[in-house]
Amino acid sequence: MLIDPYGRKIRSLRASITKRCNLNCIYCHMDGQLAGGEELSLDEIKRICNIFPRLGVKKIRISGGEPLVRKDCVDIIAGLKNFDEISMTTNGVFLADKAEDLKQAGLKRVNISIDSLKDDLYSRITGGDRKTLLYVKDSLEKAVEIGLTPVKINMVVLDINQEEIHDFIDYILKKGLQKEVILQLIELIDIRKKYPDQADWKKIEAFLNNNGILIGVRKTHNRKKYLYRGVEVELVRPIDAKFCMGCSRLRLTADGFLKPCLLRNDNIVDLKGCSSEEEIERLVKVAVARREPYYKGVVKKHFSINDL
Numbered sequence: 001m002l003i004d005p006y007g008r009k010i011r012s013l014r015a016s017i018t019k020r021c022n023l024n025c026i027y028c029h030m031d032g033q034l035a036g037g038e039e040l041s042l043d044e045i046k047r048i049c050n051i052f053p054r055l056g057v058k059k060i061r062i063s064g065g066e067p068l069v070r071k072d073c074v075d076i077i078a079g080l081k082n083f084d085e086i087s088m089t090t091n092g093v094f095l096a097d098k099a100e101d102l103k104q105a106g107l108k109r110v111n112i113s114i115d116s117l118k119d120d121l122y123s124r125i126t127g128g129d130r131k132t133l134l135y136v137k138d139s140l141e142k143a144v145e146i147g148l149t150p151v152k153i154n155m156v157v158l159d160i161n162q163e164e165i166h167d168f169i170d171y172i173l174k175k176g177l178q179k180e181v182i183l184q185l186i187e188l189i190d191i192r193k194k195y196p197d198q199a200d201w202k203k204i205e206a207f208l209n210n211n212g213i214l215i216g217v218r219k220t221h222n223r224k225k226y227l228y229r230g231v232e233v234e235l236v237r238p239i240d241a242k243f244c245m246g247c248s249r250l251r252l253t254a255d256g257f258l259k260p261c262l263l264r265n266d267n268i269v270d271l272k273g274c275s276s277e278e279e280i281e282r283l284v285k286v287a288v289a290r291r292e293p294y295y296k297g298v299v300k301k302h303f304s305i306n307d308l
């Protein structure tokens with residue numbers, strides 16, 4: 001078991017397999033990666049990631065950039081061994097076509113990023129067009145159909161799409177997806193200081209407190225979960241000390257650095273060129289020892305019904 005100096009257990013690895021993307025979201029933080037660098041090969045990804053289960057890290061999430069732009073994305077999933085759960089975060093554009101192969105290869109579930117169901121707003125936020133959004137909606141249904149569930153819809157809530165939360169709930173109910181789909185509302189992290197207008201989170205939380213039922217707080221990041229009109233809604237509000245104290249993940253960048261924190265690049269650990277498993281294991285422990293909550297503060301313990 002890997003435990004950092006603040007007593008936080010490492011439960012999952014978030015591995016970016018590429019920095020490339022077919023969309024261009026206005027807010028994108030690229031999972032906190034620096035630009036440039038050479039992508040790890042399939043063998044390098046396998047060699048690094050497959051060290052983790054024996055260190056007690058049994059969950060892995062594949063991310064990007066857009067992971068499905070890599071031609072070998074199915075081989076990457078198939079090459080991951082001894083994990084209890086392999087999941088992926090994707091913008092969904094290429095998912096419908098690849099979903100069955102990915103599932104066959106061992107993928108358990110997906111998060112699909114959809115910030116708007118309206119053509120014009122989707123386009124404004126992501127750069128994709130009407131057809132792109134249709135592919136993404138198809139992917140959502142396909143993922144549910146073949147059991148890559150629960151599927152989370154990742155919606156980064158901005159000032160311009162916050163009113164659409166209701167439309168997402170209506171859409172999930174209209175399609176009858178409420179048993180398999182969770183709506184995950186994500187607070188913008190404005191890393192590039194490009195997007196100053198946050199959504200009105202006080203209003204969103206007050207609305208859910210008044211109209212939904214708080215069904216739990218996940219250990220991971222202390223995320224609140226509500227049930228609203230029969231749909232599960234999860235809040236990802238990263239900008240506080242509670243979130244950081246609940247952080248249980250280590251990150252691998254597409255070019256082979258371990259990142260102890262999404263929001264920092266001054267403490268990363270270079271794994272490139274490491275071929276021996278012992279050396280990789282040693283460097284993983286170095287990265288864990290460098291973990292430190294970005295936001296610190298007096299942390300009040302939350303009750304925890306779910307530890308998903």
Ligand code: SAM
Pocket residue numbers: 021027028029030031063064065066067089090091092111112113154155156186187188189190191
């Ligand atoms: N391309 C894939 C996608 O969009 O799902 C995976 C990579 S993307 C960086 C991973 C997740 O981070 C997406 O759900 C995306 O919406 C979210 N994200 C990206 N930039 C963000 C930001 N500045 N603040 C909050 N979430 C962000």
Ligand code: SF4
Pocket residue numbers: 021022023024025028029030064065066091113126
């Ligand atoms: Fe960033 Fe994902 Fe949007 Fe691509 S699809 S720009 S990686 S958030």
